[in-house]
Amino acid sequence: MKRNFKAALAFVVLALVVPILSQCSSADSHAAATPEANATASAPEPATLKVGDKAPDFTLPDQNGKPYSLGQFRGKENVVLAFYVLAFTGG
Template identity: 55%
Template sequence: MKRLIFLILLVLVTGFGFATTAFGRSEAFKGNIYNPGVLKPTDSAPKLKVGDKTPDFSLPGLDGERVSLQQYIGKKNVVISFVPAAWTPVCSDQWPGYNIVRDIFDAHETILMGITVDSIPSLYAWTNQMGTLWFHVLSDFWPHGAVADKFGVLRSDGISERALFVIDKRGIIRYIDVHDINKRPPLEVLVKELEKLQK
């Protein structure tokens, strides 16, 4: 009977496993995408909530300049997109989508900051495959993951969550989505949150 229960559990686990592993992969990255498999959906404890003042930070960008949140306060809304790591499947198919909707961000007076815990050279090589990105790509490499940690999205293995923060011009957090790391957040949900900023 124990063996039977084990077999049933095995069937259930393997059966449903098939349904959760699909992801798109652009040939732009050739065979250079490392597949970490299915990870624990989230692995961090929240430190911020909607309505909180966003902690300031300053990180180096791909263009050699440091970018801080403070420089946009009073001027632009800000979306921060934390993605777990360069050269991984879902992350590689997330920012290229944001890259073709600059008009939507502009229409909502919003700038985008893409942040990972990778080093600048790794980010440079990775994002080069995406074409020319219009938004800030920032490295939270050193002190490792310090900004991700401030935002409560640093996972126990040192990568960040796949998380979106929408921050209004006053620096107040208006939306947080700490998404299942294995899945890409739907664009329409983010766009709806941008629309709410105008109201």
């Protein structure tokens, strides 16, 4: 009985640990292969902002590649940013 319990426990532990480890290793290899991973190495230090401070200017592309800058919306009443994954492909 104890032998069956130990075998079942070992199976459950492996069933939980193996997918976690494989996910971590695939995420590391994906991050190393993308050019974005290299670009973040030279990113500037993050600014410390307080409530009421203006957000620093930045530029990001839309889904068609057209760049938008936060500066072009200065003076507008509200600016809402929504970040989402373009396709639900897990990446």
